[in-house]
Amino acid sequence: MATSPTRRWIPRRTPLSMRNVTHQRVRSFTAIAGLCFAVVLVLLQLGFLGAVAITATNVYNRLAFDIALVSPEYEQFYNPSSFPRSRLWQAKSIAGVVDAKPLWTTMGLWRCPPKPLDPSSTSLFDRIPVVSKPPRGVIRRGLCIIGVDLDENPFRGKLGKAIDAAASRLRVRRTVILDRLSHPDFGWAVRNEFNGWELNNQEVSIVDGYELGSGFAADGSVICSEENFVRFEPMANELEVNIGLVSLADSGADIEELVEEMNRRLPPDVIALTRDQLDDRERYYWVRNTATGDLFGFGVFVALCVGCVVIYQVLSADVISRLPEYATLKAIGYSNLYLTSVILKQATIYAIASCIPAVAIAAVLYQITAALANIPMELTWQNILFVFLASLTTCMGSALLTVRRVRTADPAELFR
Structure with missing residues (x-):
């Protein structure tokens, strides 16, 4: 039909x-x-x-470790407190641990070059406030100072290779490598033209660069040797470290069990954390605290x-x-x-x-x-x-x- x-x-x-x-x-x-x-x-x-x-875990993501040793007063990466360096040697004696490397970190004041570097070279267009930033003189800005033992480089990947490539120059007094991704005010672009570099009111030389990236606590960073770190930071000494980076012989080992053993055997002035626990603490601090x-x-x-x-x-x-x-x-x-x-x-x-x-x-x-x-x-x-x-x-x-x-x-x- x-x-x-x-x-x-x-x-x-x-x-x-x-x-x-x-x-x-x-x-x-x-x-x-x-x-x-x-x-x-x-x-x-x-x-x-x-x-x-x-950014809370940006630095830790570049470090090679399985377990971290920190002070009980540890707050976050830029304010870590310290503990005796001998705890690293004690950690090495625990079965399953292959290495324990030190790391130092603090905040410092960096002398930033003026902008423009040569005021006489500015054009009329550069002096128009609407389309360009007004010129400024030398200023000081806070940045992160990271100290490493050059014989026990804790960083991995491209950053680790950059430190190894500059190791011989970093052994010279008052030398650093500067993060290329730091805020432009820190002066990476004019590193070869400006001669008045200072870190914590001490003359310093930039011998090379690396790429790490900035965070909300610091929009710039430098890396130096442990000897230079002690020079730049008056409160630091080579017998104290801020963070211990423990590597295990077997990557498939029960890390949580080893952490519990370390916390039992090591003195109470240091605590052991897995990478995940450390990352969680960093994120919790920056997001919640x-x-x-x-x-x-x-x-x-x-x-x-x-x-x-x-x-x-x-x-x-x-x-x-x-x-x-x-x-x-x-x-x-x-x-x-x-x-x-x-x-x-x-x-x-x-x-x-x-x-x-x-x-x-x-x-x-x-x-x-x-x-x-x-x-x-x-x-x-x-x-x-x-x-x-x-x-x-x-x-x-x-x-x-x-x-x-x-x-x-x-x-x-x-x-x-």
Whole structure:
């Protein structure tokens, strides 16, 4: 039997949610743009928060060790306290340990060259404040000083090779190698032209460079020999170390069991930690115990609140303007549940439509921020999923607050 041309398939229900979005285009664009702005803010805050966690373990990721020895007063890498160097020799006597290398670290003041180095060489364009930074004289900035035993280089990879290549020059008094990725103020670009380098008010020579990257505690670093470290840091001595880096003979050994044994056998002025435990302590300190982590975490909350307010205002205005239409639907038999689903679907459309461009914009801003601030900004799938679910939840919450007007509306009152 042939199908009648008049009996075509017709949708049982008109997609009112999509019709509502496309009917008032300006209002819908405002909602999507406002939520998109909030989502971009959330992604940026999460990116900064992730950068805090990444930079917290940046140095440890370049070090070769299985177990770390630190002082009980250890706070974080840049403020590690110290313990007797003899504890490293004691650790070497424990079965399964093949080596225990020392590492020193502290913060110091670096004498940065003026900008520009030669004021007479500046052009008229460089002197326009709007397009260039104003010239400045010599300044001092804090940076991280890392001391190593050149005969027991603890670093691995390219950084370890850079130290080995400069080892003979680092044995000379008051010499350092400077991180190429440090803030430009530290002067890597003019290392061969400037002659007034100082570290903690002592003359110093830059003999080479390496690549490590900056963090939120220090945006620059230098590496030197242990002898020079003691010269630069008056409170340091060769009988005390800040961090001990223990390597095991068998990489498949039970590290946690060895850590427990070390903590039993070594005096209480030092504690042993696995690499994971040390990394967790660093991340916890920077994310939970500092204003940096709290600031970015609060930024996520504020951005979500902005998105919630924008969506609520738009949906509320849309529902108020369409109350007669919703009243008509209720009068002809549509339930409150159906009308609620229409508004919830409309909010879902806003959430999806705002997240797609927001992720694209955030990806571009991540690249710009990483290049300008020299910090690792990673747009992870976990953050994208979190932001989508958060924006969807925000939209759903705003929709549920708005839908009360429809549920309590009386068709008879609206058309009286």
